[in-house]
Amino acid sequence: MAVGLALAFMAPVQAAESYQLGLSLAITGPTSDxxxxxxxxxxxxxxxxxxxxILGDAKVDCPIRDDMYETAVTKRNFEDFLxxxxxxxxxxxTGANLALANDFTEVEIPVIPASFHKGIADASxxxxxPIASYSHQYVGLGEFVxxxxxxxxxxxxxxxIHPSAFGRAPLEDFKTAVAAGLKLEIVEVVExxxxxxxxxxxKRLASKGVQYVLCQxxxxxxxxxxxxxxxLGMTAKSFGEEGKLTFLGAHYTGGNDLIALxxxxxxxxxxxxxxxxxxxxxxxxxxxxxLAKKYGRDDKTANSHNYTNGIMAAxxxxxxxRRTREAGKEINSASLFETLNQMNGDKSYEPLTTVGPVNYxxxxxxxxxxxxxxxxxxxxxxxxxxxxxxxFLK
Amino acid sequence: xxxxxxLVVSGMVVGSIYALSALGFVLIYKSSxxxxxxxxxxxxxxxFIVYALTVWAGVHIIPSFLASMxxxxxxxxxxxxxxxxxxxxxxxxxxxxxxxxxxxxLDGLIYxxxxxxxxxxxxxxxxxxxxxxGGVSISWTQxxxxxxxxxxxxxxxxxxxxxxxxxxxxxxxxxxxxxxxVGISVPKVFGLAWAMAGxxxxxxxxxIGNITGLNFETLRAFGITVFPVxxxxxxxxxxxxxxxxxxxxxxxxxxxxxxxxNWGLNGTADVLPYIILLVIxxxxxxxxxxxxxxxxx
Numbered sequence: 001m002a003v004g005l006a007l008a009f010m011a012p013v014q015a016a017e018s019y020q021l022g023l024s025l026a027i028t029g030p031t032s033d034x035x036x037x038x039x040x041x042x043x044x045x046x047x048x049x050x051x052x053x054i055l056g057d058a059k060v061d062c063p064i065r066d067d068m069y070e071t072a073v074t075k076r077n078f079e080d081f082l083x084x085x086x087x088x089x090x091x092x093x094t095g096a097n098l099a100l101a102n103d104f105t106e107v108e109i110p111v112i113p114a115s116f117h118k119g120i121a122d123a124s125x126x127x128x129x130p131i132a133s134y135s136h137q138y139v140g141l142g143e144f145v146x147x148x149x150x151x152x153x154x155x156x157x158x159x160x161i162h163p164s165a166f167g168r169a170p171l172e173d174f175k176t177a178v179a180a181g182l183k184l185e186i187v188e189v190v191e192x193x194x195x196x197x198x199x200x201x202x203k204r205l206a207s208k209g210v211q212y213v214l215c216q217x218x219x220x221x222x223x224x225x226x227x228x229x230x231x232l233g234m235t236a237k238s239f240g241e242e243g244k245l246t247f248l249g250a251h252y253t254g255g256n257d258l259i260a261l262x263x264x265x266x267x268x269x270x271x272x273x274x275x276x277x278x279x280x281x282x283x284x285x286x287x288x289x290x291l292a293k294k295y296g297r298d299d300k301t302a303n304s305h306n307y308t309n310g311i312m313a314a315x316x317x318x319x320x321x322r323r324t325r326e327a328g329k330e331i332n333s334a335s336l337f338e339t340l341n342q343m344n345g346d347k348s349y350e351p352l353t354t355v356g357p358v359n360y361x362x363x364x365x366x367x368x369x370x371x372x373x374x375x376x377x378x379x380x381x382x383x384x385x386x387x388x389x390x391x392f393l394k
Numbered sequence: 395x396x397x398x399x400x401l402v403v404s405g406m407v408v409g410s411i412y413a414l415s416a417l418g419f420v421l422i423y424k425s426s427x428x429x430x431x432x433x434x435x436x437x438x439x440x441x442f443i444v445y446a447l448t449v450w451a452g453v454h455i456i457p458s459f460l461a462s463m464x465x466x467x468x469x470x471x472x473x474x475x476x477x478x479x480x481x482x483x484x485x486x487x488x489x490x491x492x493x494x495x496x497x498x499x500l501d502g503l504i505y506x507x508x509x510x511x512x513x514x515x516x517x518x519x520x521x522x523x524x525x526x527x528g529g530v531s532i533s534w535t536q537x538x539x540x541x542x543x544x545x546x547x548x549x550x551x552x553x554x555x556x557x558x559x560x561x562x563x564x565x566x567x568x569x570x571x572x573x574x575x576v577g578i579s580v581p582k583v584f585g586l587a588w589a590m591a592g593x594x595x596x597x598x599x600x601x602i603g604n605i606t607g608l609n610f611e612t613l614r615a616f617g618i619t620v621f622p623v624x625x626x627x628x629x630x631x632x633x634x635x636x637x638x639x640x641x642x643x644x645x646x647x648x649x650x651x652x653x654x655x656n657w658g659l660n661g662t663a664d665v666l667p668y669i670i671l672l673v674i675x676x677x678x679x680x681x682x683x684x685x686x687x688x689x690x691x
Contacts, residue, residue: 027511028501028505028510028511029611030611031611032505032510032511032610032611033511033512033513033609033611035511036511036512163661188655189660190654190655190660191660191661193661193663193664194612194615194616194619195408195646195650195663196407196408196411196602196605196606197404197407197408197536197647198650199400199401199403199404199531199647199651200400200401200404200646200647200648200650200651200654200663201650201651201654203397203400203401203651204650204651204654204655205655207397208655219513219607219609220513220606220607220609220611220612223606223607224605224606227533227605230522231524231531231532231533232524232531233524233526233531257513260513260514260515260607261513261514261515261606261607261608261609262515262607263515263518264518264522300512
């Protein structure tokens with residue numbers, strides 16, 4: 001028996017494998033209203049993976065650090081994670097991804113960001129956008145306008161954008177799509193400030209015959225814009241109503257927060273994203289609400305599209321690890337990069353959090369190509385039509 | 395023509411909210427010569443208190459609004475007592491550095507609450523149909539905001555001109571040593587100035603929050619947004635804050651209405667106030683209504 005015990009203690013302990021990831025994002029500071037539920041989505045899904053054995057006996061360790069939307073802090077977090085042996089990085093803001101793109105390339109680590117700026121994937125081949133880029137979202141909205149425009153002539157649109165790289169991200173592609181035949185006239189590009197009253201802007205746009213306002217920004221500026229439009233009686237009661245303004249927006253302009261902030265002024269706001277929403281009941285949304293309940297999240301978090309956003313990024317990361325393990329390969333940055341590049345065709349990934357499958361390849365850095373249009377009806381975002389892919393931007 | 399008048403009305407509305415937001419800076423500076431960098435955080439705190447009382451505690455929004463002003467009155471007084479009282483007589487730069495530190499502390503405290511990263515909005519309590527006259531429209535929220543601003547600014551102006559305490563505060567502002575020699579308690583005056591600034595900040599927060607929704611980043615940014623107003627009006631002038639606020643509001647609206655989007659211009663509504671500020675300061679370095687102190691050595 002003594003010999004047995006001695007052997008037991010001497011035998012190498014086969015510890016369960018643990019794979020190191022890392023998430024750096026704005027839990028406080030600017031855009032933390034999006035970052036906070038996003039972080040909870042990642043956290044909850046990683047807990048689920050470890051508790052239910054989605055990776056068998058292996059575990060995932062994904063520390064989450066607040067970078068306060070400051071690139072310098074993101075860089076420090078990234079380097080700390082690297083020191084801990086991180087094999088895949090979950091990043092956040094457009095600016096930080098642009099700034100760290102060379103670092104990602106240099107250390108050859110795959111990155112899944114929360115930003116959907118096409119330019120960050122161009123800046124580093126190691127950045128894998130989870131869903132359709134801002135450019136695709138914006139051009140998709142433009143195509144919807146062109147197809148459904150009421151009244152004669154070419155529809156006149158104004159771009160209402162955030163004064164940053166994030167806001168300007170889709171403009172060039174949008175202009176290229178118009179030049180390539182997308183039947184729209186871009187009357188004006190407005191980089192908004194912190195306006196308390198948009199009367200002048202709205203009246204000016206109306207005087208130029210603008211009928212559609214396409215927003216690429218965060219929720220707060222859109223809230224004051226649509227509130228003022230409602231006050232001035234300028235909001236279209238139905239899509240494209242002549243002489244009125246119809247508002248549309250990309251991923252970070254919409255969601256339940258927009259409705260919470262704008263109230264009745266949000267009615268008729270058109271919004272596109274690649275994510276499914278809990279306002280559209282189905283097996284997936286039930287699963288998301290169960291997950292949120294399991295980990296004690298409040299209703300606001302459970303129903304946030306940015307919670308879904310975080311879950312989906314975590315799903316892609318975990319699925320990449322699972323497939324790499326299944327192929328019998330060692331888990332490291334290089335093998336995960338290879339697996340991500342093979343995630344296409346019959347190997348595409350259906351996370352169900354999105355309206356289409358995730359596809360990556362050596363030349364494709366955009367996960368979900370499809371978009372869903374939603375519109376606010378009776379205080380809730382409802383799906384409008386079927387998922388689509390923009391035709392003017394491949 | 396209605397376009398022009400709409401811009402005038404919008405500019406007046408925005409300007410009056412700027413004035414109310416700027417009032418807190420002026421009240422503190424007028425009495426203690428301190429520039430409170432954490433003013434935006436107090437504006438945000440005021441708005442959040444209104445929401446918490448209204449939605450979470452179920453109190454009607456009007457008493458909640460009044461209660462938030464009382465709470466921030468005492469909160470700001472406490473801040474002055476704990477952090478700033480012991481700095482009386484120290485170099486002004488030390489005091490300003492403390493208010494920068496205070497800004498970080500308040501940020502941290504608010505981030506510990508749900509308000510730090512979750513958006514909320516006040517329940518609708520005013521009619522949503524705007525008031526329209528001759529093609530010019532103003533929402534009830536804006537109108538109520540203007541009325542509250544007018545009442546508060548009128549009350550503070552009366553207070554400083556007519557009340558004994560107000561006159562004491564002006565005396566302290568002019569000469570602390572001379573004030574103490576006639577029996578005025580300088581520390582109490584400083585505490586009261588902070589308290590009144592807190593009260594005005596809560597009012598501003600409640601009004602801005604009703605317009606923009608309750609987003610911490612948006613609300614606290616107003617502490618910086620109104621800075622040109624404070625400088626233009628003169629750091630120690632209440633009437634200056636009002637005039638400068640309305641000037642800034644009108645400039646922004648006219649720039650947005652007539653310049654932006656024309657001749658390749660964009661963003662002039664954000665830039666023009668600063669350009670005009672610089673031009674005016676070239677000729678009036680103490681602002682439009684600021685006290686021009688002459689020091690004889």
